[in-house]
Amino acid sequence: MNDYGYTINSATLPRDEEKFVERKEMRYRLSPVANGIKVNGKIMLPANASASNLVPGAVLCHGFGADQNVMESSALLLVKKGIATIVFDLRGHGSSEGCLDGNFETDVIDAWRLLTSLREVDSSRVALIGHSLGALSSILAAKIVKPKAIVALSCPYDINGRGLKDPSHKVFPLVRWAVTVIWRFAILFTGQKVKVNWKKFLESWSQVKLSSALAELGECDKLFVFSEDDRLTPYKKFAQIYEKAPGPKQKMLTRGSHSTPVEAEILRFEWVGWVVSALTV
Numbered sequence: 001m002n003d004y005g006y007t008i009n010s011a012t013l014p015r016d017e018e019k020f021v022e023r024k025e026m027r028y029r030l031s032p033v034a035n036g037i038k039v040n041g042k043i044m045l046p047a048n049a050s051a052s053n054l055v056p057g058a059v060l061c062h063g064f065g066a067d068q069n070v071m072e073s074s075a076l077l078l079v080k081k082g083i084a085t086i087v088f089d090l091r092g093h094g095s096s097e098g099c100l101d102g103n104f105e106t107d108v109i110d111a112w113r114l115l116t117s118l119r120e121v122d123s124s125r126v127a128l129i130g131h132s133l134g135a136l137s138s139i140l141a142a143k144i145v146k147p148k149a150i151v152a153l154s155c156p157y158d159i160n161g162r163g164l165k166d167p168s169h170k171v172f173p174l175v176r177w178a179v180t181v182i183w184r185f186a187i188l189f190t191g192q193k194v195k196v197n198w199k200k201f202l203e204s205w206s207q208v209k210l211s212s213a214l215a216e217l218g219e220c221d222k223l224f225v226f227s228e229d230d231r232l233t234p235y236k237k238f239a240q241i242y243e244k245a246p247g248p249k250q251k252m253l254t255r256g257s258h259s260t261p262v263e264a265e266i267l268r269f270e271w272v273g274w275v276v277s278a279l280t281v
Contacts, residue, residue: 023047023079028114037098039107041068041088044079049120056125056148056279057084057118059111063132063154065194067094071131074268081276086115090134092195099195102204104133105141112145125279127151131262132233139213142220149221149278151271153261154230157237159206211241218247221278225271227256250274 026043049055058078060071068087075085088111091098096107108128116123127149130138135152142150214222224242226235235253242251254260254267261267 023076024049037091037096039088039091039096039098039110040094041086041111042072043084043086043115043118044075045084045118045120046079046082048082049084051119053120054122055082055084055120056127057086057115057121057123058127058129058275058279059108059115059138060085060087061108061111061128061130061134061138062087062090062093063130063134064100065093066131069094070262071129071134074129074262074272077268077272078275081272083276083279084115084118084121086111090137093193099197101197101200104137104204104208105144108134108137108141109144112141112147124148127275127279129153129275130155132156132258136208136210139210139217140208143213143216146217147220149223149275150217151223151225151275153225153271154227154233154258155210155224155238156233157241158208158210211244214241214245217245220247222247222249223252223271223274223278224249225252225254225261225267227254227258227260229256230258230260232258 024045024047026045027041028043029038029040046055058075060068060075062068062070067089071087075087078085088107089096090100090107091103092100108130112126112128115121116126125148126145128138128142128145128147129151130136131153133156135155138150139152139155222245224238226233226238228235235251242249252267252271254264256264256267261271
């Protein structure tokens with residue numbers, strides 16, 4: 001019987017006939033039964049991956065206002081190192097449907113399940129890699145999927161302050177309104193295309209506890225990458241969370257901005273090397 005693709009959550013995944021020199025590609029449009037939101041992405045497999053030659057895998061998740069293209073260079077580098085990868089547009093981003101809400105980890109978990117369902121991928125050796133919002137989403141998803149390793153690039157920190165932690169507090173609506181206005185202007189100014197349910201997004205974000213989520217990942221290899229000049233997610237704000245994180249962990253602190261971990265080629269080679277080591281040793 002010919003293999004025309006895979007089916008997961010009612011989504012059919014046809015394989016491209018064209019084979020590239022170093023990889024095989026599959027584009028997919030995943031529509032989970034639970035919410036019906038169609039999420040677009042791409043799977044890239046090393047050319048030598050097969051049912052008899054299982055390879056490790058990595059799920060890469062972009063940040064707020066970006067799309068899968070931001071993570072594709074890193075994914076290609078991983079494929080060259082023999083690791084299967086999946087990149088995708090978060091809901092409300094790129095060519096995916098829906099809007100960004102409080103379900104940060106849902107799309108990451110769906111991508112994980114899809115990648116690990118492939119016959120070429122060793123599901124016991126898969127990493128989660130996320131930048132900014134993608135890092136937060138990956139850490140939350142890790143509680144469910146239990147990855148072999150996780151890489152958090154420019155990861156956000158826990159929000160402190162009663163006004164944000166408690167949505168019922170009278171200050172919260174004012175803060176939410178102010179943040180919503182600021183972010184909308186920022187989106188217009190930078191030309192970003194993202195649909196957001198601000199009420200659900202901000203209420204959920206204010207209740208996220210990354211420190212608690214990381215406490216459940218004791219056996220998972222963890223790498224945190226930050227830039228010293230990152231004003232959006234400064235390492236100083238995250239340092240306390242890092243110190244309390246259990247199990248094997250490392251950090252890379254370099255000069256640069258919020259986007260440096262995904263854009264700087266030398267730094268990318270360093271954390272990709274860490275991923276390869278974590279998944280193959």
